Amino acid sequence: MTTPTTILVVDDSRVSRLMARQYILGKHADWIVEEAGTGEDAIERVKTLTPDLVLMDVNMPGMGGIAAAEQLRRLLPTLRISLLTANVQSATRERAAELGIGFMEKPITEARIAELVAVLEVAG
Amino acid sequence: MFNLSELENDALVEIFNIGVGQAAASMSAIVHEEVTMSVPSISFMHRAAAAVLLGRGDHEHARICGVSQHYEGAFETEAILMFPEDKSLEIVRLMVGEAVPLQELTEMEQEAMCEIGNIILNSCVGTLANIFQHELQGSLPVYHVGTSDEILTASGSHSDTVVLMLHIDFILEKHQIHGYVAFILDISALHDLKDQINRYIARAMGQA
Numbered sequence: 001m002t003t004p005t006t007i008l009v010v011d012d013s014r015v016s017r018l019m020a021r022q023y024i025l026g027k028h029a030d031w032i033v034e035e036a037g038t039g040e041d042a043i044e045r046v047k048t049l050t051p052d053l054v055l056m057d058v059n060m061p062g063m064g065g066i067a068a069a070e071q072l073r074r075l076l077p078t079l080r081i082s083l084l085t086a087n088v089q090s091a092t093r094e095r096a097a098e099l100g101i102g103f104m105e106k107p108i109t110e111a112r113i114a115e116l117v118a119v120l121e122v123a124g
Numbered sequence: 125m126f127n128l129s130e131l132e133n134d135a136l137v138e139i140f141n142i143g144v145g146q147a148a149a150s151m152s153a154i155v156h157e158e159v160t161m162s163v164p165s166i167s168f169m170h171r172a173a174a175a176v177l178l179g180r181g182d183h184e185h186a187r188i189c190g191v192s193q194h195y196e197g198a199f200e201t202e203a204i205l206m207f208p209e210d211k212s213l214e215i216v217r218l219m220v221g222e223a224v225p226l227q228e229l230t231e232m233e234q235e236a237m238c239e240i241g242n243i244i245l246n247s248c249v250g251t252l253a254n255i256f257q258h259e260l261q262g263s264l265p266v267y268h269v270g271t272s273d274e275i276l277t278a279s280g281s282h283s284d285t286v287v288l289m290l291h292i293d294f295i296l297e298k299h300q301i302h303g304y305v306a307f308i309l310d311i312s313a314l315h316d317l318k319d320q321i322n323r324y325i326a327r328a329m330g331q332a
């Protein structure tokens with residue numbers, strides 16, 4: 001039996017988590033969408049979850065998304081991570097590239113989520 | 125009162141035009157309908173005068189909801205996005221669609237408006253940062269409800285603080301919703317902004 005694809009959505013905004021969940025499950029109702037409200041929570045969750053993808057907001061209370069992504073990268077070097085942010089500044093994109101992680105602009109839309117989902121579909 | 129030269133003013137309007145275009149695209153993706161935005165008009169005024177201008181709607185003391193974020197880096201500013209309070213639930217509904225029950229929608233209204241503010245303000249400010257080639261660090265968004273004067277005061281300004289009024293109408297045609305954006309800058313921030321504009325002009329003219 002294959003393990004269902006699991007995506008961890010990390011965002012302090014409940015409405016953003018809700019939209020990401022809605023669009024992911026709209027594409028693949030059998031996938032698992034887990035949620036975390038902070039970077040700290042996300043780091044705890046990956047210890048037991050082993051997600052296929054982490055969607056990480058940048059501007060969050062506490063450690064923030066970039067610091068959390070850095071820690072996740074150290075803990076799980078092969079984990080697929082994508083920043084999910086309203087911050088359109090080049091500096092943020094460059095930081096994502098340095099960390100070897102993806103970058104998706106907010107707002108969350110069906111088309112943007114579909115692009116991310118397609119990458120996981122190809123990866124199998 | 126603080127003033128910009130004609131060239132500086134022209135450059136600032138152009139920079140905001142680009143930022144506003146990005147913000148309109150973001151807003152349109154949020155509400156799933158076309159959003160038209162006016163060409164930004166820029167004026168520097170004291171906070172009290174800005175409050176009067178913003179409150180000059182259908183009702184003199186109309187309550188509005190505002191989402192503010194503090195930015196620092198290239199210059200320091202408090203950016204505020206404002207909508208009429210009675211339209212905020214409608215905007216959130218446009219964002220999440222019909223699937224969410226009204227009670228849940230009401231519970232998440234403030235949070236959703238913060239997220240909308242975060243997206244719109246970052247679209248605008250992020251474009252400025254890219255053009256100035258200087259990073260701007262933003263705080264978490266804060267939600268306010270009140271008259272325009274109360275919101276500008278809650279955002280940390282005094283009545284004699286200079287406000288860069290970037291007056292942009294966000295118009296959602298089908299829903300007749302108008303929104304505004306304002307940037308609050310103190311004198312030192314205004315000089316930093318002017319300095320950034322002049323560097324941008326120098327680069328544009330091949331002098332830097």
